[in-house]
Amino acid sequence: MAPSHTSTLPLDAESSAALARTGLEYALVDADGDGFPSFLTSVTRGFLGEEPTPEQIETARTALRTRRLTGVFDRAGEQPDAPVATIDSWVSELTVSPGRTTPLWSISAVTVAPTHRRRGIATAMLTGELRTAAAAGYALAGLTVTEATIYGRWGFSPAAWASSVAVDTRRARWTGPTAPGRLDFVPRESLPERLSAVHERLRVRRPGAVPGWDSRWRGIAGLIPEAPDAKKVRAVAYRDPAGVERGILVYTIAEREEYTAHELQVRALFADGDEALAALWRFALEHDLVGKVTAELQPAVPPVQWMVSDRRAVTATLTDHHWLRVLDVPGALASRSYAGELDLVFGIDDALGFAHGSWRVRIDAAGDASVAREETEPDVRMPVGSLASLLLGGVRATELAAAGLVQGAAEHLGAIDGAFAPAAAPLLDIWY
Numbered sequence: 107m108a109p110s111h112t113s114t115l116p117l118d119a120e121s122s123a124a125l126a127r128t129g130l131e132y133a134l135v136d137a138d139g140d141g142f143p144s145f146l147t148s149v150t151r152g153f154l155g156e157e158p159t160p161e162q163i164e165t166a167r168t169a170l171r172t173r174r175l176t177g178v179f180d181r182a183g184e185q186p187d188a189p190v191a192t193i194d195s196w197v198s199e200l201t202v203s204p205g206r207t208t209p210l211w212s213i214s215a216v217t218v219a220p221t222h223r224r225r226g227i228a229t230a231m232l233t234g235e236l237r238t239a240a241a242a243g244y245a246l247a248g249l250t251v252t253e254a255t256i257y258g259r260w261g262f263s264p265a266a267w268a269s270s271v272a273v274d275t276r277r278a279r280w281t282g283p284t285a286p287g288r289l290d291f292v293p294r295e296s297l298p299e300r301l302s303a304v305h306e307r308l309r310v311r312r313p314g315a316v317p318g319w320d321s322r323w324r325g326i327a328g329l330i331p332e333a334p335d336a337k338k339v340r341a342v343a344y345r346d347p348a349g350v351e352r353g354i355l356v357y358t359i360a361e362r363e364e365y366t367a368h369e370l371q372v373r374a375l376f377a378d379g380d381e382a383l384a385a386l387w388r389f390a391l392e393h394d395l396v397g398k399v400t401a402e403l404q405p406a407v408p409p410v411q412w413m414v415s416d417r418r419a420v421t422a423t424l425t426d427h428h429w430l431r432v433l434d435v436p437g438a439l440a441s442r443s444y445a446g447e448l449d450l451v452f453g454i455d456d457a458l459g460f461a462h463g464s465w466r467v468r469i470d471a472a473g474d475a476s477v478a479r480e481e482t483e484p485d486v487r488m489p490v491g492s493l494a495s496l497l498l499g500g501v502r503a504t505e506l507a508a509a510g511l512v513q514g515a516a517e518h519l520g521a522i523d524g525a526f527a528p529a530a531a532p533l534l535d536i537w538y
């Protein structure tokens with residue numbers, strides 16, 4: 107059983123040595139210690155943000171207390187105690203198929219100071235995280251990315267996608283269902299609890315999802331210190347006819363020159379059920395003085411397309427969102443349930459070694475997988491990133507094969523397509 111607290115696991119010796127060879131020190135940072143303000147200052151600089159205020163530092167300390175914080179220090183520099191690179195990680199839970207979750211080594215706050223870029227620091231930090239996670243028994247690592255060009259080299263690959271949606275409300279007459287429940291404005295202060303309650307019910311049904319956490323919800327609610335637009339944040343909750351709260355919409359309205367065509371910007375729209383979904387989208391689209399509704403992190407084919415008179419009033423721009431890295435092939439593949447039987451040998455190429463080799467993947471009639479090492483010639487070959495992309499069923503083997511990212515006979519690729527078909531399209535609806 108993998109440990110759930112990771113901050114006490116030792117630093118990876120290989121990365122410590124690699125960094126030491128270039129005069130740098132790899133060290134854990136205590137969220138409650140004196141080094142935390144410099145750690146956070148380096149993180150915000152890496153993401154081009156402002157220097158954090160004392161209040162923001164204390165808020166972040168609370169939020170990051172459960173994480174493993176690691177810094178890289180250049181002790182010969184002008185600020186020897188301020189890290190020149192940062193990374194943090196924690197244990198989360200990935201939904202792999204409806205109702206089934208598996209531990210996920212989650213990574214964030216990856217920054218390298220521009221003064222120290224392209225010297226292999228990110229490589230040392232990322233490979234260090236992966237070795238630490240694998241040694242502790244985690245089958246999967248994950249992250250969300252600012253650029254799609256960085257993480258493939260370490261075996262990460264997109265496994266869940268999300269759309270940015272924009273709706274021209276003047277073309278989008280509501281044709282969807284009429285929800286029987288009611289909508290009410292709810293106070294901002296109540297949102298962290300409300301968002302968490304609805305999201306906890308949703309995320310276990312949706313492959314690709316992970317749980318949120320208090321400061322994520324506080325951020326959406328505009329309740330973190332100096333949050334921009336905080337006072338413009340509004341929220342409505344949907345209750346079903348039995349009085350159970352089933353959905354929540356958090357939004358701001360950005361004013362545009364034309365006073366009847368402002369933009370309603372969705373900060374969160376979480377719906378537990380079709381009625382709540384319809385009620386909240388209808389509220390957004392029919393809001394007076396609004397000409398456009400925008401929402402991030404929506405399903406690849408957003409359901410609102412089917413709820414309006416003119417489907418082309420809805421545009422959805424797809425992007426990769428949740429990147430996964432397979433560290434343990436049997437552990438990762440056995441975590442989910444499948445749509446069909448399979449018996450094939452997968453040959454995985456993994457330059458970092460974790461998943462490398464041939465694996466017999468057997469999926470039984472109940473949809474459960476068992477995987478074991480095998481010495482025979484593989485039926486299909488792929489780089490480790492392709493395995494991560496196939497895992498949740500968000501892309502098919504035949505599609506990856508067309509790009510040369512999986513190789514095998516058409517019948518084998520078709521069999522994988524059938525078995526890996528997801529019960530629901532993978533989606534990650536938050537950033538982490």
Ligand SMILES: CC(C)(COP(=O)(O)OP(=O)(O)OC[C@H]1O[C@@H](n2cnc3c(N)ncnc32)[C@H](O)[C@@H]1OP(=O)(O)O)[C@@H](O)C(=O)NCCC(=O)NCCS
Nearest residue numbers: 152216217218223224225226227228229250251252255256
């Ligand atoms: C992205 C970042 C962490 C890379 O750090 P780094 O220490 O310069 O990376 P490394 O020296 O280990 O480089 C590793 C490889 O990645 C490549 N690489 C690094 N950053 C890249 C980028 N932004 N785009 C494309 N390639 C990149 C390097 O060229 C190098 O390639 P190679 O293995 O073929 O030689 C750093 O540029 C950064 O802090 N950026 C701003 C914050 C950010 O975007 N963080 C990522 C959040 S998801």
